[in-house]
Amino acid sequence: MQHLILPVLLASLWTLCTGSADWCYQSQFTCDHECNTPDKWNHANSDCSGKQQSPINVVTRKTLPDERLTPFKFNNYDHIFRGTIKNNGHSVQVNVPHLATISGGGLPDTYKAVQFHLHWGTDGGPGSEHTIDGEQYPMELHIVHMRQEFSDLTTALSDAEGVAVLGFFYEKSKSANRKYDSMISALKSITAADANTSLSSISLAQLIPPEHNMTSFYRYKGSLTTPGCTESVIWTLFEKPIPLSHDQLKTFSDLKFKDGKRMVSTFRPVQPLNGRQVYRSGGAVILASSALLVAAITMAMGLSQPN
Structure with missing residues (x-):
């Protein structure tokens, strides 16, 4: 016994x-x-075991070019607004006026911006949700949009193509990105879960790369990356990363979960593709192939030189 x-x-x-x-x-x-x-x-939610879950690892050599993935049209992305930034216990989120819209880019409709939030690692370490050829970036920005006919995100998620999310990666830079000063400063006032504070004048355009640097992107069909994991999301992942200094990235790790622990490693691990195809825009470059091409040209030029 x-x-x-x-x-x-x-x-x-x-x-x-x-x-x-x-x-x-x-x-x-x-x-x-x-x-x-x-x-x-x-x-917590049975949809999280679905077959079209996000995030994923993008294997660039297996992506297919898609001529329909033309450059996006950003409307009112430069609109300056005063928002509220909130520590929702899992991330930081900013709800935005439904004025900014995206179209083109192979989307089936015009989509209006609803909110943006971020996912990060620990003190500037690996923390993006999506990975590119296995590389995990320090942080990832998600700008969530819904089809313009809908008035709320819940209803939009009932449509198989009701939500479009733009994903942007961050990279460490030696100098601070001054366009992020207001957001970084606001984080110090919302370290506790459910805390919120006013965000001084900001626009979506100032958070992301210039429009001419956003012609290279990947596209696939997936889900929300938190429960309920609804599979109604058209995902766009941009190649051009956003620079932030180590200190700026580290500030996000000073936030707290609801239990008081440091809010770190706020990412879902990559999920199986389950037969899904990932597409790339005409501007997206497969770095490995480009490197091989340059090497081949260089070698050919070297061989053609007279002795």
């Missing part, structure tokens, strides 16, 4: 450490905070 006590106790502890209806990131999980980590998000 005594030999059975230890296994029973261990089984009980395992149950205590895994059972909860709340979803969380892996970095939040402890026995003191019972929650469903990404591998158990289907316990």
